[in-house]
Each structure stands twice: as C-alpha cells, then as structure tokens.
Amino acid sequence: xxxxxxxxxxxxxxxxxxxxxxxxxRGYNIETLTVAPTEDPTLSRLxxxxxxxxxxxxxxxxxxxxxxxxxxxxxxxxxxxVERELMLIKVKTxxxxxxxxxxxxxxxxxxxxxxxxDAYTIQLTGTSEKIDAFIKALPQDSIAEVARSGxxxxxxxxKALSV
Amino acid sequence: xxKLSGADMLIRxxxxxxxxxxxxxxxxxxxHIYDALFNQEKIKHILVRHEQGATHMADGYARxxxxxxxxxxxxxxxxxxAITGIATAYxxxxxxxxxxxxxxxxxxxxxxxxxxxxIGVSRPVVKHSxxxxxxxxxxxxxxxxxxxxxxxRPGPVVVDIPKxxxxxxxxxxxxxxxxxxxxxxxxxxxxHSGQIQKAVELLLGAEKPMIYSGGGVILxxxxxxxxxxxxxxxxPITNTLMGLGGFPGTDRQxxxxxxxxxxxxxxxAMHHCDVLLAVGARFDDRITNTPxxxxxxAKIIHIDVDPASISKTIRADIPIVGDVGAILKEMTDVIxxxxxxxxxxxxxxxxxxxIDLWRKKDCLKIKRSSKEDQIIKPQDGVTAVYEVTxxxxxxxSDVGQHQMFAALYYPFDEPRRWINSGGLGTMGxxxxxxxxxxxxxxxxxxxxxxxxxxxxxxxxxxxxxxxxQLPIKIINLNNQSLGMVKQWQDMQYEGRHSHSxxxxxxxxxxxxxxxxxxxxxxxSRSDLKPVLEEVFSMKDKxxxxxxMVDPKEHVYPMLxxxxxxxxxxxxxxxxxx
Ligand SMILES: Cc1ncc(C[n+]2csc(CCOP(=O)(O)OP(=O)(O)O)c2C)c(N)n1
Ligand SMILES: [Mg+2]
Numbered sequence: 001x002x003x004x005x006x007x008x009x010x011x012x013x014x015x016x017x018x019x020x021x022x023x024x025x026r027g028y029n030i031e032t033l034t035v036a037p038t039e040d041p042t043l044s045r046l047x048x049x050x051x052x053x054x055x056x057x058x059x060x061x062x063x064x065x066x067x068x069x070x071x072x073x074x075x076x077x078x079x080x081x082v083e084r085e086l087m088l089i090k091v092k093t094x095x096x097x098x099x100x101x102x103x104x105x106x107x108x109x110x111x112x113x114x115x116x117x118d119a120y121t122i123q124l125t126g127t128s129e130k131i132d133a134f135i136k137a138l139p140q141d142s143i144a145e146v147a148r149s150g151x152x153x154x155x156x157x158x159k160a161l162s163v
Numbered sequence: 164x165x166k167l168s169g170a171d172m173l174i175r176x177x178x179x180x181x182x183x184x185x186x187x188x189x190x191x192x193x194x195h196i197y198d199a200l201f202n203q204e205k206i207k208h209i210l211v212r213h214e215q216g217a218t219h220m221a222d223g224y225a226r227x228x229x230x231x232x233x234x235x236x237x238x239x240x241x242x243x244x245a246i247t248g249i250a251t252a253y254x255x256x257x258x259x260x261x262x263x264x265x266x267x268x269x270x271x272x273x274x275x276x277x278x279x280x281x282i283g284v285s286r287p288v289v290k291h292s293x294x295x296x297x298x299x300x301x302x303x304x305x306x307x308x309x310x311x312x313x314x315x316r317p318g319p320v321v322v323d324i325p326k327x328x329x330x331x332x333x334x335x336x337x338x339x340x341x342x343x344x345x346x347x348x349x350x351x352x353x354x355h356s357g358q359i360q361k362a363v364e365l366l367l368g369a370e371k372p373m374i375y376s377g378g379g380v381i382l383x384x385x386x387x388x389x390x391x392x393x394x395x396x397x398x399p400i401t402n403t404l405m406g407l408g409g410f411p412g413t414d415r416q417x418x419x420x421x422x423x424x425x426x427x428x429x430x431x432a433m434h435h436c437d438v439l440l441a442v443g444a445r446f447d448d449r450i451t452n453t454p455x456x457x458x459x460x461a462k463i464i465h466i467d468v469d470p471a472s473i474s475k476t477i478r479a480d481i482p483i484v485g486d487v488g489a490i491l492k493e494m495t496d497v498i499x500x501x502x503x504x505x506x507x508x509x510x511x512x513x514x515x516x517x518i519d520l521w522r523k524k525d526c527l528k529i530k531r532s533s534k535e536d537q538i539i540k541p542q543d544g545v546t547a548v549y550e551v552t553x554x555x556x557x558x559x560s561d562v563g564q565h566q567m568f569a570a571l572y573y574p575f576d577e578p579r580r581w582i583n584s585g586g587l588g589t590m591g592x593x594x595x596x597x598x599x600x601x602x603x604x605x606x607x608x609x610x611x612x613x614x615x616x617x618x619x620x621x622x623x624x625x626x627x628x629x630x631x632q633l634p635i636k637i638i639n640l641n642n643q644s645l646g647m648v649k650q651w652q653d654m655q656y657e658g659r660h661s662h663s664x665x666x667x668x669x670x671x672x673x674x675x676x677x678x679x680x681x682x683x684x685x686x687s688r689s690d691l692k693p694v695l696e697e698v699f700s701m702k703d704k705x706x707x708x709x710x711m712v713d714p715k716e717h718v719y720p721m722l723x724x725x726x727x728x729x730x731x732x733x734x735x736x737x738x739x740x
Binding site for chain 1: 282283286287290291292294311345346347348469470471474475478
C-alpha cells in the first residue's frame, strides 16, 4: 500500500542524508520525496511516499523516529488528509495540436506559465492520480520534459504536525 | 572563565565527563589534540598499535564497566581503521564516543591528503554523529555525544573535528554544560502500567512458561531485577549469547544459552512454551531459526527500551517499551500484591519434569573415544579455565568455535563478565576487548579465549600489553583451522575444506616472549590443569597459552537450518533430533 509519511526534522546538514541512508540500508523504497524548511527555520518538513505493508510501515516509522534529528513523524495515510503534487510540464505543440493541448490543460485546471511558438509549459497541481491522468490525456509524443515535486500532505481537521 | 583552544576544550570536556582512558593513535589531523593531551595528567592515553584495536579496547572497557568508552583517531586511514570496531559496538549497542580528526575545513571536499568523509562512511554504523563546524561548539557537542551514546539503547557516536577547529591560537570561553536536552531525542520511557498488568495476568496463567533474556538486561543494569522476578515466578530461563550473566548461570532455573548453538533443554523449552517473556532481546536470526516456525504455541510478552526492536521479526502479543529494570521491578511488585491469584503449580511442575527429561540428555557432555584420552577437546580447555578461575574471571572471546565453547562451558553468575562480539561477530575482538576490561579492573583476572585464526587479526596489540603491563591470560584453543568455517564445510559442503586450514602458524610461545610476555604450550590433557594453575598464579604477567586441541571437534547442539524450528537440532556428528 502507498503511504505518505511526513517528518519534522532538525534543519541541520547531515540530517537528510541520515534519513535517506536509513531507507537504503534497511531496504525500504522511496517513491517520492520533498523537503524544505518550515515557518520555523530550525526545522525542515519532509514528505515521502513509500510502498509498504502494515508490518513494514510500522518498522519504517519506528526506525525513522529513532534518528536523533527526527523531531516528529506522522503516517498521513493512516487518517483523513489532503495531498497535492505540483508538476511543470513542457509540451511540444505543432499548430494543429495547440488548441487541443490548451483545452486539456483547462479541463485539468492547469495554467500555462510559458509560451513558445511550438510549445507550452504548463503548471498543474492535484493528487498524483490527477497528474498521471493529465499526462495520459496529452497527445502522444508531445511531452518534452516533466518535473514533478513529489507529494505534499497535511492531515485534515485540527491535528497538526508541529513541536 | 578560562580561555581555551578547541583542542584544550575537547580535553577539558572529556575530563569533565569523567573519562579515565582514551584509546588512540596520533596523526596529522589530531596533532593539536595530542598536544593538549600532553599537557595534562587526568586522562590516561593508551597508545594502541592499530585503530581497530583502540575501538575494541574502548568497547571492552565499556562492556566491563557500563561506562562510555572513548577513542581518538586521526583522519583518513585512522578513521577508516576504526570502522570495524564502531560497527561492532553498534551491533551490540555499546556506548562509545569516537573522536576523529578531519582535514581543515577549507580543504573538505577537495580530496585533500588523508581526507575521508568520516560522517558518511560511519553513518550506517553509528547511533549518531557530529561534524564540528564552530570550535566554540565543542563542549556542548561532547556533552551531547556522551548523553546520546549512553542513554536509551546505547551505541557509538562519532565526533569529527576539522583540524582548524582545534587550532591553539584561537581561544574561546570554556564552559561545560551541566545537562543537555534535545527536543528530538527523549530516550527515557516508563513502561505502560496497563501493559504490565496484562503481562502479569498472562504470566500467572501460564502452564509452560519460559523467560528469554538478552543483552538489554546487561546494558540496562537489570540483572538483579530479572533474577528477583525469575525467582519469584519460579520459571525456567534462558539467556542469549549477549545476555549471559543476566541470570546466574549455575542456578537450577537456568537452562543454558539458546539459539543456533543453544542447549537442547533451552531450545526445546522455547519451542514448546505457551507464554514467553522476552526481556531486552531482539529475536534475531541466530535465535529464532525459521521465524514462521518459532514458538508455535506461545503468547509473547516483549520488554525492550527500543520500540523498533519490538515486532520487528516476531510479533509481540504484549509489547512493553521502556527501561527494562524499572519494568521488571514493577512486574515483581504487581505479582507480589496479587497473591490471591496463584500460579498453576501442578501444571508448572509437570513442565519442569519435562524440562528435566530434556536436561537428562546432557547435551554438553564431552564425547571422547578411549583412544582419545590425552587429546584435548576445546571444551576441556574452557572447563579447565572455569575451574582454575573458579568462574570469577572476566572472559572475552573472539569469533568461532572457541567462542561458542566458551559461552557454553563457562557459566557466568554475574553480568558484564562475558564479553564478546555477538552481533557483528568480529574476529580480532577478543584481545583488545580484554585489554579494555583489564585497564578498568587492574586487579581482576581477565581471560581472552581465542583461536589461532582470530588472535592473529589483532595480535599486534601484544605490544601495547607490554607497554602498559596488562597481565591478561590468553587461552588460544589452537585447532590449526578456521574451525567454525570448517564445521560448516563438513556439514554443508561434504567436507570440502576450502581455505579453512591455518597454514604457517607462528610459534605463539616464542612470539609472546618476543614481546616480553610468557608463553606456554599444552599438548596433552593431563597437563591442562597443572599448567593452567601455574599460568593463573602469575598475577602480573601476560601469559599466552597455546593449547593444541582436537581439530575435528564440532560445536553441538546446532539448530538445523534452513527450514528448521528451534527444536530441530544436530546433537553430534550425523545425529539429529
Ligand atoms: C573479521 C572476520 N572475518 C571472517 C569471519 C568469518 N569467520 C567466522 S568464525 C571463523 C573462523 C575462526 O577461526 P578461529 O579464530 O581459529 O576459531 P575456531 O573456529 O577455529 O575456534 C571465520 C573465518 C569473521 N567472523 N570475522
Ligand atoms: Mg581455529
């Protein structure tokens, strides 16, 4: 099962490599990973997605929690949550596809953020499934380049991951 | 307030931490630190002959005392030489602080002379590590390093210090913090009382109970608490290789060690029990045999300070996370107040009858044909050492058959007396570990039970032993082969002894004597006791005893693998359950 794990960790050099190293060392996989400082610059928030069964996710969360620089951790997929991913995609558009691509972008509420005579760069946010669906909907062979942020998430309601 | 350089602050911080010994080896990146060491007398520095030796000495010191061992090495090769010892300490959760020199900050990342990314290289085998960025941080980092190394589930911590941070010309105000707190690290936990209640209920209702304890009991200073609880319950108990001495080895309730080379009675009692109390143990693969066949009928209570150890390989029915000693004590108190609910006395005495039947098998009896009267079996060697030292020595070992014979034939009544590399299985551990123990307890008898393979992996430390006059007794169970490897080749590779014969052995007696020690060689069984009596009467000499033992001997019992449970054992050559 796909899990979304959010981690607050000390914003120190070395902390990230320790966490990534742990995944490699123990044979856990990482599907996506994003990390940036929070409103408190001494803390970073890291969100990763991984494929793991119940026993494995239990081990993963315990092992990650054991890292000295990890302040807090939550498995968002355990409860209600919102998740988003951001994608920037450069789409080649010959003249007869130009309208078609723009229409698909509109349907998915994508924004065109850069225009060239033969290409668009489109920004799209949503769940990973939505982004996958958008990529599929585009004309074959039109994709020049894709950059995806990886998943971000927050739990719904009042629960918050903070110190 | 004093103004000190980074190097002086490091040494002062170690002094303020109460450090007695630093095991180390100098080099370019730590020259400022060595100069600071030169100017003081509080900390004694032990100059080793190889940095691996330094880490095992600090480790042996830590295992014998419970205090954190300290290592000092230079950058590059000094740091990488320390890795095996750090990994050894990591696998057995031993508190250790390793200070490594690093190249100057502005050279980091340029492939400069003797540069190694020590933080990166050591990362998978440390509990935590620090790279010093500002010299003024040194006191606080050292305080944190000791706190992390020694608390919770202990482990090694690396402090990597670029040379410029120890520059004698840059002075700082020194103040050693009284305490530290890390918002992200909170190791002390109290066991959940509700879980403890549930565990007690389960124990009191047991019909075939079993207690299985590991190194966590030793590390957590809770041998006493475990012994009290075990006596209160009257249940059988077994210890892991790391847990020996957690319960008195000569007590009737003790069934011996369990696991790969555990006793017939301990492994059978594990397999057949209905309630298992696991304390400070981690169900590793050398214990469980095939996990899906492990303890098929048992409800499992698991106490450990490390939540990640619980339900890692074997699911616990009642997990209890926290300080082992406090939890055991609370369980004992709860049991004492619960006098109304009695144990199943009759069923439990039937269980003991069953255990006594298993015991009758006498699985550790030394088997000897009539022609072999004067041949020394490795077990004879260990038994003789046990008798001559009256079971009171500190015993370290290396890795191989001799290690298993030592664990099986030298019962330990106290914790911290048995010192071996259980998790990593590091050959070369025994002699330096014995040195650390001997420094900690100069008046005690310290024995290193080793093999001719293992001892040669750190034999250079015989020189260090001369320098510091460490009167260790080295018992070399010399079977002229990498015995444990050979045993597996006998059992699984139809006796093809691929590179497990030890050719060109040195004359160990002459070698020891060349370092200024004494040496004895024993070749016949009748000489064993009298020579060992003489050896152990030489209180202030290191003595190397080269005992020529039967090269064909195997260690039994041995779990049948793969696809075996704990009751499936080889009991002697060609004979299995
Ligand atoms: C550093 C290291 N290398 C290899 C091994 C694999 N190994 C385990 S036991 C053993 C043989 C040890 O021989 P010896 O010290 O003579 O002990 P014996 O088994 O003969 O008693 C070997 C090679 C190891 N444990 N450690
Ligand atoms: Mg040998």
